[in-house]
Amino acid sequence: MSVDLQRFRDDITRPDDKFLKAAEARQLLLTKPTGALGRLEQLSTWIAATQGQCPPRSLDRARVVIFAGDHGVAASGVSAYPPEVTAQMVLNFLAGGAAVNALARTAGATVRVVDMSVASDIPGVPDEVTKYKVRRGSGNIAVEDALTREEAEQAFAAGVAIADEEVDAGADLLIPGDMGIGNTTPAAALIGLLASRDAAAVTGRGTGIDDDVWMRKAAAVRDAMRRGRSVRADQIALLATVGGADFAAMTGFLLQAAVRKTPVILDGVVSGACAMLAHRVAYRCAKWWQAGHRSVEPAHEYVLARLQLEPLLDYQLRLGEGTGALLALPIVRAAQATLTEMATFDEAGVSDRPKDIVVDQVVVEDVAVEDALDEASE
Amino acid sequence: MSVDLQRFRDDITRPDDKFLKAAEARQLLLTKPTGALGRLEQLSTWIAATQGQCPPRSLDRARVVIFAGDHGVAASGVSAYPPEVTAQMVLNFLAGGAAVNALARTAGATVRVVDMSVASDIPGVPDEVTKYKVRRGSGNIAVEDALTREEAEQAFAAGVAIADEEVDAGADLLIPGDMGIGNTTPAAALIGLLASRDAAAVTGRGTGIDDDVWMRKAAAVRDAMRRGRSVRADQIALLATVGGADFAAMTGFLLQAAVRKTPVILDGVVSGACAMLAHRVAYRCAKWWQAGHRSVEPAHEYVLARLQLEPLLDYQLRLGEGTGALLALPIVRAAQATLTEMATFDEAGVSDRPKDIVVDQVVVEDVAVEDALDEASE
Numbered sequence: 001m002s003v004d005l006q007r008f009r010d011d012i013t014r015p016d017d018k019f020l021k022a023a024e025a026r027q028l029l030l031t032k033p034t035g036a037l038g039r040l041e042q043l044s045t046w047i048a049a050t051q052g053q054c055p056p057r058s059l060d061r062a063r064v065v066i067f068a069g070d071h072g073v074a075a076s077g078v079s080a081y082p083p084e085v086t087a088q089m090v091l092n093f094l095a096g097g098a099a100v101n102a103l104a105r106t107a108g109a110t111v112r113v114v115d116m117s118v119a120s121d122i123p124g125v126p127d128e129v130t131k132y133k134v135r136r137g138s139g140n141i142a143v144e145d146a147l148t149r150e151e152a153e154q155a156f157a158a159g160v161a162i163a164d165e166e167v168d169a170g171a172d173l174l175i176p177g178d179m180g181i182g183n184t185t186p187a188a189a190l191i192g193l194l195a196s197r198d199a200a201a202v203t204g205r206g207t208g209i210d211d212d213v214w215m216r217k218a219a220a221v222r223d224a225m226r227r228g229r230s231v232r233a234d235q236i237a238l239l240a241t242v243g244g245a246d247f248a249a250m251t252g253f254l255l256q257a258a259v260r261k262t263p264v265i266l267d268g269v270v271s272g273a274c275a276m277l278a279h280r281v282a283y284r285c286a287k288w289w290q291a292g293h294r295s296v297e298p299a300h301e302y303v304l305a306r307l308q309l310e311p312l313l314d315y316q317l318r319l320g321e322g323t324g325a326l327l328a329l330p331i332v333r334a335a336q337a338t339l340t341e342m343a344t345f346d347e348a349g350v351s352d353r354p355k356d357i358v359v360d361q362v363v364v365e366d367v368a369v370e371d372a373l374d375e376a377s378e
Numbered sequence: 379m380s381v382d383l384q385r386f387r388d389d390i391t392r393p394d395d396k397f398l399k400a401a402e403a404r405q406l407l408l409t410k411p412t413g414a415l416g417r418l419e420q421l422s423t424w425i426a427a428t429q430g431q432c433p434p435r436s437l438d439r440a441r442v443v444i445f446a447g448d449h450g451v452a453a454s455g456v457s458a459y460p461p462e463v464t465a466q467m468v469l470n471f472l473a474g475g476a477a478v479n480a481l482a483r484t485a486g487a488t489v490r491v492v493d494m495s496v497a498s499d500i501p502g503v504p505d506e507v508t509k510y511k512v513r514r515g516s517g518n519i520a521v522e523d524a525l526t527r528e529e530a531e532q533a534f535a536a537g538v539a540i541a542d543e544e545v546d547a548g549a550d551l552l553i554p555g556d557m558g559i560g561n562t563t564p565a566a567a568l569i570g571l572l573a574s575r576d577a578a579a580v581t582g583r584g585t586g587i588d589d590d591v592w593m594r595k596a597a598a599v600r601d602a603m604r605r606g607r608s609v610r611a612d613q614i615a616l617l618a619t620v621g622g623a624d625f626a627a628m629t630g631f632l633l634q635a636a637v638r639k640t641p642v643i644l645d646g647v648v649s650g651a652c653a654m655l656a657h658r659v660a661y662r663c664a665k666w667w668q669a670g671h672r673s674v675e676p677a678h679e680y681v682l683a684r685l686q687l688e689p690l691l692d693y694q695l696r697l698g699e700g701t702g703a704l705l706a707l708p709i710v711r712a713a714q715a716t717l718t719e720m721a722t723f724d725e726a727g728v729s730d731r732p733k734d735i736v737v738d739q740v741v742v743e744d745v746a747v748e749d750a751l752d753e754a755s756e
Contacts, residue, residue: 031470032477033458033585038674038694040705080411080731088728092409097721099410106715107708207411207731296416313691313709316416327418330485330708331691337484343475350466353458353585 003153003236003252008282012258015049015287023048026055029344033353037338040331043290043312044339047332050263050288051172055340059173059263059333062109063166064100064322065253066093066177067159069117069246072140073224074182078217080207083181087122090115090179093321094125100177100321107329109175111322114162116155117245118180132158138244141186141227142220145241152240152248159252167260173332174257175292176250177322178270181207185217187273188299189224189242193232194276195302199225204269204297205318235277243273250274251281258285265325265332268295268317272303279307290332292325293317381531381614381630386660390636393427393665401426404433407722411731415716418709421668421690422717425710428641428666429550433718437551437641437711440487441544442478442700443631444471444555445537447495447624450518451602452560456595458585461559465500468493468557471699472503478555478699485707487553489700492540494533495623496558510536516622519564519605520598523619530618530626537630545638551710552635553670554628555700556648559585563595565651566677567602567620571610572654573680577603582647582675583696613655621651628652629659636663643703643710646673646695650681657685668710670703671695 023045028034035041048054068090074083092098093113096105104111115122115130119137122130134155138146147155166174184206192202199222205214224242231237239248251274257264258278266275266289279286291309294300296318304311312328345352401423406412413419426432446468452461470476471491474483482489493500493508497515500508512533516524525533544552562584570580577600583592602620609615617626629652635642636656644653644667657664669687672678674696682689690706723730 030477031467031475032697035586036695036697037477037701038696040693040695082729085729088726089409092721092726092728095721095726097409097719097726099408099415099716099720102715102719103712105719106712208413315418315709317414317418318416319410319414323415327709327712330712331693331705334481334484334705334708337480338477341475341480341483342477343470343473348466348470348473348475350470351460351463 003156005235005281008255008259012282012284014284015046016052017049019052019054020045020049022054023339026339030342031345031348031350040335040338043332043335047263047336048339050261056336058336058340061170062173062175062329063171064104064109064111064175064177064326065162065166066100066111066113066179066321067246067250068113068115068179069183069244070119070137070180071182071186071244072137073142073185073220075140076142076216076220077213078185078220079181080209080213081181083119086179086181087118087120090118090122090125090129098321099319099323100326103323103326107326109326109329114249116158116249132162132249134245141189141224141242143223146186146244147240147248149236149240151245152236155245155248156236156239156252159249160256162249163253163256163260167262171262174262174264175267175322175325176253176264176271176274177267178246178250178320180246183246183270184297185220186224186243186247187269188221189228190238190247190273191276191299191302192221192225193228193238193242194280195306197302202299202302204299235281238277247274251277254278255281255285258282258288262288264289265292265328266290267292267322267325268320269297269300270320272300276303276306290328292328295324381534383613383659386633386637390660390662392662393424394430395427397430397432398423398427400432401717404717408720409723409726409728418713418716421710421713425641425714426717428639434714436714436718439548440551440553440707441549442482442487442489442553442555442704443540443544444478444489444491444557444699445624445628446491446493446557447561447622448497448515448558449560449564449622450515451520451563451598453518454520454594454598455591456563456598457559458587458591459559461497464557464559465496465498468496468500468503468507476699477697477701478704481701481704485704487704487707492627494536494627510540510627512623519567519602519620521601524564524622525618525626527614527618529623530614533623533626534614534617534630537627538634540627541631541634541638545640549640552640552642553645553700553703554631554642554649554652555645556624556628556698558624561624561648562675563598564602564621564625565647566599567606568616568625568651569654569677569680570599570603571606571616571620572658573684575680580677580680582677613659616655625652629655632656633659633663636660636666640666642667643670643706644668645670645700645703646698647675647678648698650678654681654684668706670706673702
């Protein structure tokens, strides 16, 4: 198998500008002052453009796909949690007990978990979870490649297939989630390489590490970046060298979601790293995305700057799983609801603003701005 | 009738600290890194404290109450829209076509409209809407009192009664909404007086006014503030002098909601002005509130600073109706869901972080922070 990245450059178009313009025109007719819904209005026009439909449909089939994988670099002591937590959390997702499950239930979304490269074989999980598994744990990127090129291509193709499966099954909005002890280390290395920042600038506290662990992690990121520098221009090689099977799959997933014209809410630094990679492959894909939140991971800032995305929320989250994106989902839905469901001035018999303001009775003389500014209240 | 404000000082307590602590302790047991849900965790512990219950119940009965009223100051040409829009919008709310309706449907909340002082008698609206109506339009605060003291007390008492009705009917979270052409003018005057800011600093663009209209509005705010200065310490007199029946009712509503230990999400500058007044009456009431959003109205900043509230969202809204609060409602619900529904480490069989990090294999030597900082990636 060989992945053809050129296909994505050709197949990914921008959301349809015609429906963006139609949505902007409709916003002017709705029973509210012009522009009074602020950023919600921009969000609503983006939804119309991604759907190629105005007014847009409600987003009833939001789907989270969690890409789970272990990272050999965890053995370098870069995390506050032991590596076996990855497999345990996959079971927690399946049992519905994780943060992503609680948030998905309250937001009306559903969750799928895919084991791409968990270190152990988790007993009793359904085939849907494991069918794309590439290997047990990705290599320790500080000292060795995460994957062979063949494994990277296989994982990338799995992500493409998963996006197709989800869109074919009716998903109208996709959220990439991540789970993997140690996964902010490859995320930092990838972002450091793609944003040309040094290891210390992109290394964060992950699950909540102390200074000693942070130093080990920064060293691992530095070593991984040294190893990855020569393959910076080859996205598949980069995923093999300093990424992992979960990262490769998520990158393919994001690209194919854009091919399938499906809007995506990105989560934190892991999906951000994959988004930057996907953006290198086909820059138009970023037009299909919103940034769900601003992560506390320092590398995330470089992702947002490069992709020119303004996060929908800033709640100091650092959990992954897709939680930051899910938290923002109701806001995206609210934007759609206002554009689609609100009455127009005509429909509601509400008077629109006149072209010129009619002053019934001028009880105060016009005052200069300076006059008002000079007026102290006390 | 005479309103006894002292009663609120006596009856309003803080949310229960015992359940705040219990919720903080529970957060530490949930299957996620400590603190990884960021601000959502603080929000979740606040909900537990307001309910006096940990884990907290889901917030299934959120209720918006829109206080509608006209303002004589609209005749001074302070708005971009004609005054008849207030009555038209009341009908739009009842028909379900306004922004607040669309947002309430998507967030799973319900909406009640109360005509406190709409300038006309709106034909065909149910008694529930009009039963508390105090007068047709409040006076033009630039030149006359908005209300008599008796009317202010009557409206305030109506707000208290409405809060009782809603809590008795099962509301578990309340949102004050506003509708009234010209209502950001009394809001600005009240906030200017309570925050000791001059008219120009608190006068905003409202529904979207141009420079000429802004100057007229700033002059009206200045004149109202002159008129209100001598009664600053008497909240009922202040509502009568520079407020309006809608403001008086909303202030009573907010105070009684706190008496009834019911959490509130505040909206923008109108509910902010009432919140500042209520806070003067009984400062503990602010502990029952979240600020739904940061309004673009400049006076709102002084409200947030005084009440020490950090807005849940910043979406550049300037609509009122309760829309900013409704947009934030799913976030409050999400916070509750995580605290209540997530599995603990024990329940899920997930390994918690060890007290000391165990490093299986030290593949990189410890490096000093300086070393990592010196390391350039390119």
